[in-house]
Amino acid sequence: MKVLITGGAGFIGTNFIFYWCKHHPRDLVVNFDKLTYAGDRNNLKKLEKSSRYCFVCGDTTNKQAVDRVMKKVDLVVNFAAESHVDRSINNPQVFLETNVLGTFNLLEAALENKVNRFHHISTDEVYGSLSLGSKNKFSEKTKYEPSSPYSASKAASDHLVLSYWQTFGLPVTITNCSNNYGPYQYPEKFIPRMITNLLEGKKIPIYGDGKYVRDWLHVEDHARAIEAVLIKGRPGETYCVGGLKKDINNLEIAKMILKIMGKNDKDWLEFVVDRAGHDRRYAVDWNKISQELGWKPRYNLTMGLEQTVEWYRNNSSWWQNKKQEAERFYQQTNKK
Numbered sequence: 001m002k003v004l005i006t007g008g009a010g011f012i013g014t015n016f017i018f019y020w021c022k023h024h025p026r027d028l029v030v031n032f033d034k035l036t037y038a039g040d041r042n043n044l045k046k047l048e049k050s051s052r053y054c055f056v057c058g059d060t061t062n063k064q065a066v067d068r069v070m071k072k073v074d075l076v077v078n079f080a081a082e083s084h085v086d087r088s089i090n091n092p093q094v095f096l097e098t099n100v101l102g103t104f105n106l107l108e109a110a111l112e113n114k115v116n117r118f119h120h121i122s123t124d125e126v127y128g129s130l131s132l133g134s135k136n137k138f139s140e141k142t143k144y145e146p147s148s149p150y151s152a153s154k155a156a157s158d159h160l161v162l163s164y165w166q167t168f169g170l171p172v173t174i175t176n177c178s179n180n181y182g183p184y185q186y187p188e189k190f191i192p193r194m195i196t197n198l199l200e201g202k203k204i205p206i207y208g209d210g211k212y213v214r215d216w217l218h219v220e221d222h223a224r225a226i227e228a229v230l231i232k233g234r235p236g237e238t239y240c241v242g243g244l245k246k247d248i249n250n251l252e253i254a255k256m257i258l259k260i261m262g263k264n265d266k267d268w269l270e271f272v273v274d275r276a277g278h279d280r281r282y283a284v285d286w287n288k289i290s291q292e293l294g295w296k297p298r299y300n301l302t303m304g305l306e307q308t309v310e311w312y313r314n315n316s317s318w319w320q321n322k323k324q325e326a327e328r329f330y331q332q333t334n335k336k
């Protein structure tokens with residue numbers, strides 16, 4: 001089978017390709033990635049020796065490049081996106097171009113080439129925000145109510161993907177997952193930023209009062225969820241994917257990381273100016289994928305964070321330059 005992965009040089013795509021190549025060694029995997037600041041071809045360098053993996057540098061907003069790479073593809077997994085909420089507040093245009101127009105080009109080419117499955121990676125952020133203390137969770141039935149240009153562009157792409165099923169019968173599936181964490185995550189994001197700050201002897205920045213609740217999903221559990229949907233999921237369906245059952249806020253996550261890294265809370269936390277339009281709480285009901293497809297997360301949060309801290313400890317050459325770039329971005333936007 002020929003599998004086209006878009007955005008495979010980014011965080012989740014990299015982890016997914018490692019997972020897929022390990023568990024489906026006979027497949028040919030093509031990684032199509034523009035290599036933005038968030039993409040690193042070297043993540044998967046060791047696979048480049050294999051005849052079952054190939055890297056193609058390209059942009060999903062370039063229709064001709066997408067048409068070329070889609071030839072004889074059986075299965076598409078679309079990770080390619082601009083993915084950072086803060087950057088979408090600074091510069092929304094590229095979010096619309098990649099997340100909406102890029103997805104449109106992929107859908108058109110997938111339809112033309114009669115692919116067997118088009119799987120789109122989306123986010124729980126399309127559902128907006130839940131109030132603190134409520135028992136509500138996002139599910140596949142929750143109304144879309146995105147708050148940032150990032151989540152609005154992802155919401156638009158989800159609608160477009162489902163319309164290609166309804167209108168043209170393209171066999172699509174979507175996963176709306178919660179916040180991922182694990183190895184190879186760009187250090188601009190919450191968990192790797194905290195870990196790399198501490199490794200550099202700097203404090204952890206906490207937005208606002210820190211009482212922002214997110215669901216956390218280990219990236220390997222996410223890869224298994226995508227695999228389950230690709231193999232057993234029903235075309236035209238969306239599946240919510242999350243990693244936790246109980247609420248945990250950002251401050252509590254920070255304290256867990258401090259404990260793992262042997263640091264005292266008070267000395268290492270710094271409260272900083274809040275993000276505009278910051279969603280209060282996300283919580284994901286992942287009963288559908290669990291009941292229909294038999295998936296559930298294997299990592300508990302402590303174990304996943306310990307493994308992630310260990311990875312950043314052992315891979316400073318991977319993150320040091322990226323971190324400088326990320327911190328420059330935060331300085332320019334007057335945030336820490």
Ligand SMILES: NC(=O)c1ccc[n+]([C@@H]2O[C@H](COP(=O)([O-])OP(=O)(O)OC[C@H]3O[C@@H](n4cnc5c(N)ncnc54)[C@H](O)[C@@H]3O)[C@@H](O)[C@H]2O)c1
Pocket residue numbers: 006007008009010011012013032033034035036037038039040058059060061078079080081082083084098102121122123124154177178179180181186
């Ligand atoms: N990271 C999370 O916690 C999270 C949570 C929910 C959903 N998602 C979704 O998962 C997907 C992957 O997220 P990630 O965290 O790995 O993102 P990432 O920012 O780490 O990686 C994105 C990848 O896409 C590539 N890319 C960007 N624009 C492109 C274009 N026009 N053409 C081709 N390639 C392009 C980048 O070079 C990069 O390799 C995204 O669709 C994101 O919306 C992520």
